[in-house]
Amino acid sequence: LFAAIAGIGDYSSGVYLQSVTTLCLSSRAAYANPSPTLAMTAKANALKASGADVISFAAGEPDFATPEPICQAAHRAIDEGFTKYCPTAGIKELREAIAQKLHDQNGIPCSPDQVVVSCGAKHSLYNSAQMLISPGDEVLLIAPYWMTYYDQIQLAGGVPVVARAEAADHFIPNIDALKEKISPRTRAIFLNTPCNPTGAVYGRKTLEEIASLALRHDLWIVCDEIYEKLVYGQTHISIASLGPEVAERTVTVGGCSKSFAMTGWRIGYAAAPQPVAKAMSSFQDSVTSNPTSFAQKGALEAFKMPLDTVEKMRQEFETRRDLMRAEFLKVEGLDVPSPGGAFYFLVCVQPYLNDKVSSDHALAEVLLDEAGVATVPGTVFDAPGYLRVSYTASRDNIKRGVARIADVLAKQII
Numbered sequence: 001l002f003a004a005i006a007g008i009g010d011y012s013s014g015v016y017l018q019s020v021t022t023l024c025l026s027s028r029a030a031y032a033n034p035s036p037t038l039a040m041t042a043k044a045n046a047l048k049a050s051g052a053d054v055i056s057f058a059a060g061e062p063d064f065a066t067p068e069p070i071c072q073a074a075h076r077a078i079d080e081g082f083t084k085y086c087p088t089a090g091i092k093e094l095r096e097a098i099a100q101k102l103h104d105q106n107g108i109p110c111s112p113d114q115v116v117v118s119c120g121a122k123h124s125l126y127n128s129a130q131m132l133i134s135p136g137d138e139v140l141l142i143a144p145y146w147m148t149y150y151d152q153i154q155l156a157g158g159v160p161v162v163a164r165a166e167a168a169d170h171f172i173p174n175i176d177a178l179k180e181k182i183s184p185r186t187r188a189i190f191l192n193t194p195c196n197p198t199g200a201v202y203g204r205k206t207l208e209e210i211a212s213l214a215l216r217h218d219l220w221i222v223c224d225e226i227y228e229k230l231v232y233g234q235t236h237i238s239i240a241s242l243g244p245e246v247a248e249r250t251v252t253v254g255g256c257s258k259s260f261a262m263t264g265w266r267i268g269y270a271a272a273p274q275p276v277a278k279a280m281s282s283f284q285d286s287v288t289s290n291p292t293s294f295a296q297k298g299a300l301e302a303f304k305m306p307l308d309t310v311e312k313m314r315q316e317f318e319t320r321r322d323l324m325r326a327e328f329l330k331v332e333g334l335d336v337p338s339p340g341g342a343f344y345f346l347v348c349v350q351p352y353l354n355d356k357v358s359s360d361h362a363l364a365e366v367l368l369d370e371a372g373v374a375t376v377p378g379t380v381f382d383a384p385g386y387l388r389v390s391y392t393a394s395r396d397n398i399k400r401g402v403a404r405i406a407d408v409l410a411k412q413i414i
Ligand SMILES: Cc1ncc(COP(=O)(O)O)c(C=O)c1O
Pocket: 060, 119, 120, 121, 122, 123, 146, 192, 195, 196, 224, 226, 254, 255, 256, 257, 263, 267, 268
């Protein structure tokens, strides 16, 4: 039946029917989970399309248009016929621009042959997991975390081992909590700063402590810095900038989606020690070949553009963050700390859960159905009792959306 649905084989023939009972999915398929964030966004969009007045705080993408010069560069590339296969790891100019940016803006010494451009940071992370993790390897993750890491570690045969960062510490990991989770089988640690979903931005001391832990226990570090340009009153620090011995064991992942409002273009990158970059490029050869040629020309423009376009978007996000926090603070019983980066609040809704609406999942459903506001349940990020709320909506929608949430919560409180 599965094969028939999937359209495999000639299912009108008897031969097909004899073999169908032996077909089953691979063991990896169990780890291929649909993204709950995308599912919630899709549900909100479907409701909107049916005419409902829905405000989405679920999206993980900027609501701004991709800046015009980036679009023009891609148009030009198409007009000039730049529409064929190109080098798997990305076009030379783009790898050079990324290496230069990592050097100038992040303090990471990097040559173009250490850069692999992929179809989004998610793809770069997948390549990293596949090339660094062997079956049975343990990989440290800091909760709350973006669930993709968990899935990708499992898809590589690894075992995610979770250390918890506490709300009381503003979701900055405690180094002793990390140490406790290290075993002789620990192979890598995945970091995300600024963090989705908490907005936490790791400071120098935390990064130094993690780096020395990695050096002591001979761990790979995979650091996802996709939100690096979206920091508020804080400085983003790349762990690979802490010294050559740290850079030698670090894969820095970044991309265009969040900083340049280019989510649909699917351009991300990994910067890694040369043997790792070489392995990732060869792996990509077998899986996707190059990321879209003309999208890379757009990305090249993005990395070369003056930073003021990104700065304008950052400033608007900061204003929205402050506005949303001010609106949330009007709601009785909500404790909403001010996150230092990305574009999310992780809001504790535990006081509002009761026998009828007993989980963050149930509450997110209630908010969508009764308030017309889409959020993402914290359980998705290993943060039960929380909701992730993004401020990628307009200021007006932020005010209206939080007011609607407040109304529903007022009815909900025990
Ligand atoms: C922490 C984090 N890393 C990576 C990504 C994916 O980025 P890209 O669109 O470049 O694949 C996301 C998207 O939500 C994210 O939140």
